Amino acid sequence: MPIVVNADTRLVVQGITGREGSFHTLRNREYGTNVVAGVTPGKGGRDVEGIPVYDTVHEAVRREGANTAMVFVPPRFAGDAILEAADAGIGTIVCITEGIPAHDMLRIYTHVRPRGITLLGPNCPGALSPGLANVGIIPAQVFARGRIGLVSRSGTLTYQIGKELADLGLGNSTIVGIGGDPVVGLSFVDVLDLFEADPATDLVVMVGEIGGDEEEKAAAFIGERMRTPVVAYIAGFQAPPGRTMGHAGAIISGSAGTAQAKKVALEAQGVRVGASPTEAARLAAEAFAAPG
Template sequence: MSILINKDTRLVVQGVTGSQGLFHTKRMLDYGTNVVGGTRPGKGGEWVLDGKVPVFDTVKIAVQATGANTSVIFVPAAYAPDAILEAADADIKLIICLTEHIPVQDMMRVRKYLDPMGARLVGPNCPGILTPGVSSVGIIPSNIAIPGNVGVVSRSGTLTYEVLYALKELGIGSSTCVGIGGDPINGTNFIDCLQLFEDDPQTDKVVMIGEIGGTDEEKAATFIRENMTKPVFGFIAGKTAPPGKRMGHAGAIVEGGEGTAEEKIKALNAAGVPVASNPEEIAEMIAK
């Protein structure tokens, strides 16, 4: 078992003919992910990666031809909102958007459109999802994680890799790792993932990696206190970040005294979540 992606995942890659799309589609195929097709308007009927992946003009046609149930988006920010809506309208139930720099008003409109449709969006501005040994959707380096019982959910990309790597060094594997992305408005949030891990029989412990900005970690802390029976371990990046400065991610900014690392750590501790002071310490905490 795992969450969100597994051996039944039938993946369509939106933007499969671009350089990033091609490169990572090959990696996903090599990992054993069931990539059933890709899309690129105007190139329907062609094949990429030595005839392994058929290209379709639209997601709708791809779904009809292949029965795809999951999509991953590799298209530039200006076209990504359209790509998300296209996937949802083609009845894709899990949409993973890697694209960064999508305007925030676009994301507000996209979320409002998506919410009543029952489609789940992961991202944008995220590294994707990895279920070690089974399926990889996105760009998380697959050789840094091994199968196991720790669920990982994170707002960051490479910081997540750091934690997966530290876990692996201690021989600890993960059930699924979900990158939810560093934007202020995203799809799936911490609470959604915590609930999925709580319900997943393969997951025994959960690691939650947050960062400064917004109040999602505080809300997650309340959820953990009230609903989680499985132990959760936390890490918050940005203790030394100055207020008012956007630390790379569009969502990582301390504004009007809100969203500081200190407040988040306090909230998590109050919910019984131990918070590590660096990524390697998380692995040590879990090993105990």
Template sequence: MSIIIDKSTRLIVQGITGRDGLFHAKMMKEYGTEVVGGTSPGKGGTDVDGIPVFNTMYEAVEQTKANTSIIFVPARFAADAIMEAADAGIRLIVCIAEGIPTLDVIKANRFAEQKGTMLIGPNCPGLISPGKSMVGILPGQVFKEGNVGIISRSGTLTYEIVYHLTANGMGQSTAIGIGGDPVVGVHFLQLLEMFEKDSETEAIVLIGEIGGDAEEKAAEYIRNHVTKPVVAFIAGQSAPPNKQMGHAGAIISGSSGSAKEKIAALEAVGIHVAKEPSDIPQLLSNHFT
């Protein structure tokens, strides 16, 4: 099995006629994702790479029965794109766009929740269920179908750790990049619950980074609700206080949000934390021997 996306996923690409939208629409289609349409105001009735283009999400959903969208529009339009998709009946929205004002994200995420829509992102690489579907900008060739679930705040670290897993014969059920902004949609707790319930996910890899308290909350949730093996990696272990490192959410404020605190919280509940990304396969194998 997998979580969130599979072969039943029917995808609309919002902003499909832009450079990034078009490139990744083709990549997702080539991977095997059912890309049923795209949107670009004023270009409805045309097509790109055989994918029909619609003026609005309402038209797209009505004519294609899509259930998922991915957003490649500029940051200033992204919140409206999220809300339009949710209002049109889309149940999963993946927002790749970055640089969206935090207040816009809060408004759009609240609207999506009211509509019963799951938002992943913004400023994220998306997700993949290897061998089934990819909704995002991930390098599909490094993933392999298997039983390790991955939740990550970092796109590039996801690819690196997956590379090491695949090279060691450890495939993935679903890998999700949740985004590195201070405010994002779906987070660790919801995804941990989904992986815990997924019968074919046998272990979970948690990839965190400095800033915020998401990893500390995840540790407490794992202590009380997760029975499957969990291993982790925390990026930014040498980051200085009050210095943003990479993502907008990766900043240590005062004494909170440091890698040391996060590692301590995870280890306190029995989670092994890798010193290097390449250590992850060995830590996982220890749970199965």
């Protein structure tokens, strides 16, 4: 069973009546995702193209059995929305919102982590299990169904690599965008762990970028624990230190968080790192064809 989102997903969308929220909710439903409810405080009792809207997540859980939440709430309210979903017993929370203060995420992360809640994001494109469910803003038409797990800190770069894989006749079990903020829920290690245990995944492509040390931690995890082969791509070799490159988390601090350090850490564990998205896809195709 593919990871994070799949045929068991019963989705409630927080912020469903907003412009972005309604647009992507309907796209997700059109794809086949089981969207059971939406939440906008004060708009309970309405519906969005037949999807019932409630005032609270608790009500959506009680009445519709929602087990997954997608957060499309503006940044100053998004932290509260995540905590509400967690309090309502939602097991998987996907937060698309960009721009949540890092200190808010620190408290939220510390709160939800020991409760075993799967938090994806924030500032992420969501997760797509081709043919089963799409929760978020990933353009599903780019990706084919297949047996390669794809995990990334970036949105459009993931689409680029998905397309390069599709051009080589390869598809994906699940595409997971973990997000570009300094503090995110699921890390590379968490997602690699899920892929390792997933019988639908035979190979993982990991797409990292400058900032933090999650790629280095992932390298150590791959070396110690993974039997599923991993191919990687890292963006940001040309990034100067001390400058935020678009994503709040994409910053080289002093000498920490460089693309080169991440590449070296991964290669030390036998992970092949492509010099371009195209080469990463080619390496994936080679690894996929090689007898495992």
